[in-house]
Amino acid sequence: EVQLVESGGGLVQPxxxxxxSCAASGLSVSNFSMDWVRQAPGKGLECVSSISNSDKIxxxxxxxGRFTISRDNAKNSLYLQMNSLRDEDTAMYYCARxxxxxxxxxxxxxx
Amino acid sequence: xxxxxxxxxxxxxxGQPASISCRSSQSLVHSDGNTYFHWFQQRPGQxxxxxxxxxxxxxxxxxxxxxxSGSGTDFTLNISRVEADDVGVYYCMQNTHxxxxxxxxxxxxxx
Numbered sequence: 705e706v707q708l709v710e711s712g713g714g715l716v717q718p719x720x721x722x723x724x725s726c727a728a729s730g731l732s733v734s735n736f737s738m739d740w741v742r743q744a745p746g747k748g749l750e751c752v753s754s755i756s757n758s759d760k761i762x763x764x765x766x767x768x769g770r771f772t773i774s775r776d777n778a779k780n781s782l783y784l785q786m787n788s789l790r791d792e793d794t795a796m797y798y799c800a801r802x803x804x805x806x807x808x809x810x811x812x813x814x815x
Numbered sequence: 816x817x818x819x820x821x822x823x824x825x826x827x828x829x830g831q832p833a834s835i836s837c838r839s840s841q842s843l844v845h846s847d848g849n850t851y852f853h854w855f856q857q858r859p860g861q862x863x864x865x866x867x868x869x870x871x872x873x874x875x876x877x878x879x880x881x882x883x884s885g886s887g888t889d890f891t892l893n894i895s896r897v898e899a900d901d902v903g904v905y906y907c908m909q910n911t912h913x914x915x916x917x918x919x920x921x922x923x924x925x926x
Contacts, residue, residue, distance in 0.1 A: 739915060749855075749863065749906055754914040762914040803853075803865035803874065 706730035706804045713797060713809030720789050724809055726782040726799030734777040736802070740784045742795040743808075752797075753784060766792075789813045816840055818907050820918035826926045833894040835921045837907035842887050844911070851911040854883055854892045857920075858903040866905075867892065899925060 712724040724740070726733075737756045741749050753773040754762040761773060772785040782799055789811075796808040817840040827833045843852045854867040865874055867883035870890060880895045894901055902925060907918040 737910075737913070748904075748920040749908075749917040751914050751916065756913065760913070798862060803868065805862045805864075807862055 706801075708799045708801070708804055708806035710797065710799050710806040710809040713811045715812045715814065716789055717815050718790060718813055720813070721785070721787045722789065722811060724784040724786065724797055724799075724811075726806060728780050728782065728799075728801075731801065731804070732777070733775050733780055733782050733801075738775065738782045739800045740773065740782075741798045741800050741805075742793075742811075743798070744792070744795040747795075755782070786811070816843075816909055816912045816916050818909060818916050818918040820905075820907055820921050823919060823921055825921055825923045827894075827897045827923060828926050829899065830896050833897050833901075833923060835892045835905055835907075835923075837885075837890045837892075837918050839888045839890075839909055841912070843909050844887065849911075850886065851909060852885070852890055853908045853910075854881075855906045855908060855917075856901075856903050857906065861903075863906065894923075897923070897925070 707729045709727045739751050739754045741751050752764045752767050755773050770788045774783045791813050794813050796810050798808045799806045819838045821836050843850050850870050852870050855863040856866050857863045866877050866881055871883045882893045884891050904920045904922050906920050
């Protein structure tokens with residue numbers, strides 16, 4: 705059974721940083737394209753960053769230059785380093801691959 | 816690839832059918848011949864769950880009241896008889912073209 709478990713969310717002031725983690729079991733993060741998808745309160749789904757199995761990387765324009773996606777194959781984990789956080793980054797962040805989604809980790813940016 | 820859903824709000828009477836449309840800004844037929852178009856359901860307070868994959872294939876455990884159809888750029892999700900358990904937001908999604916993109920979501924509620 706595939707499981708994706710996110711962690712690392714929390715309350716942070718504008719301009720601050722957070723590092724989200726996604727621990728995977730039942731699949732190898734190195735073999736698949738993996739995504740970070742966020743959902744702002746009351747809003748829809750937005751793919752903010754993806755990493756392909758060939759290390760091609762995508763960032764949404766809204767996070768380009770501030771967020772960095774990476775993975776650790778030995779730990780079978782996906783990461784999202786988020787710097788220079790803004791109020792509008794407040795959202796639930798999901799780790800996702802195909803039909804598999806985690807439970808999400810909540811990021812709140814507020815002074 | 817821009818995904819456009821309609822309607823964005825869908826009040827339905829219990830036991831009655833419901834239909835959601837999704838249009839993509841370009842063809843979703845992959846070079847391998849598959850169409851990587853999917854439907855997700857998000858119940859209140861839950862992570863998104865994939866209902867339908869590759870246009871018309873139901874995930875395990877999804878009631879046969881749900882069906883998907885379409886081709887190219889135009890797709891439809893049908894619910895033959897809406898039940899209380901079907902309340903939530905429905906998203907179309909494509910990953911024929913990288914990165915995956917979502918529709919805006921259609922909120923299904925009971926009248």
